[in-house]
Amino acid sequence: MTLELQRHVQNDGKSSSYIDEVIRGRRAKRGFTDKAVSLETVKEILSIARFAPSSSNTQPWKCYVLTGKARERVVAAAVKNFNDNHDKLMPEYPFFPEPLHEPYLSWFTKFRGQLGDAQGVERSDKEGRRRDVARQFKFFGAPVGLIFTMDRRLVPASFICYGGFLQTVMLAAQARGLDTLAQQIWSLQYLVLREELGIPESDMVVCGMCIGYADNGLPENNMTLDKFGPEAFATFLDG
Template identity: 65%
Template sequence: MHANAKWEESAVDRSTVVDLVMTERRAKRGFLKDPVSLDTVCGILNAARYAPSSSNIQPWKCHVLTGDARNRITTKAVDIFRAGPDKLAPEYPFFPQPLHDPFITRFNLFRGQLGDAVGVPRSDKYGRLKDVERQFRFFGAPVGMIFTMDRTLEWASFICYGCFLQNLMLAAKARGLDTCAQQIWSLQHNMLREELGFADSDMVVAGLSLGYADNNLAENNMPNHKLDIEEFVTFVS
């Protein structure tokens, strides 16, 4: 039987499983201490590497942090943040300033929900700083990842990188694990470059927390509003 025919026979089952993995994937901001084996991490990365990229240039580079290395990096990141959060600048802008509608409305809605979930209103500046420290601890996840990319590539390579990160997060979810992609690690590029030994020609794109989510936490059970397709799709025939 032709390979395509075999695929078509189980297409309904496959689509159901794939759709379920995509719709159940959520960013988790609190993890259990349960370890994740390196074999599992390698399996996730092995699947993610099949992400599409422009002319197959594959711009991604990944540093996997566990054990003592993870603890050393998180401790340094928190110390640097405490010493002067205003001194940290990312390798690339996260949002335009000012952020405009409809994006600012969505941003404020999400931030308000997150603040309520973790018990830190936006007016609580100290509480917000402590909450950022949780990010620099990978939210307690046993595995942290740092992603870098050659900075001489054009911005279009971020599209390729997004495909890779989504593949990785879906592969993790399919294995019963959860993730949180974290742009904020770009703020720590100087420390990461020194600690991990990558070249000045590489920029920090993001970090990622990987582990088993603690779903008893309110922040891991927030409503997750997504636009209906009618709100972002135009059908042309």
């Protein structure tokens, strides 16, 4: 971004409201249409995302872009692996502490209940829940799947950098009329991904991501989630 453009963004009274709408408009989508996404658009998104902040400019992110036959191959291998080994798969890093404690357990449980209701799957329906998890490994039908990796020798602080990068990817997609879903669950498939994509053992699978046009006729794409206001998480100090 040139200095001239920076000044334009800073001084344009409409810019902040537009950015706010992009942020508010981003939602996790769990079902996509088959409408194609051009590779050039994906390249644009990643080109913008490279401006995400990272500690001392270390830029720990690596990305594999899956479309067409490559996507189909990875999806087929991942779904088979999940169906054959769903009770044995372990991620490369813990998603939550064991056990998950309050208040996070209550928030987690409420969300899982909302999602199950939207998908029409009772929590007691193990087979139905398994089918819905398998959909994750199909990128929920999105035409573009991204797999993100990171050098495993880096320390957990690099996940802070990665979070900023992933959010920037999703917002850049949102600004282009595309929908996304960040998918931590792909870390369960690191062995399959290592084989299919040639990921070296020195790298860990951080997550995946769907990119496409959401099917907003699906109930799970229209859930209303609690988002706490600043008074719930911020302490303001003056003096």
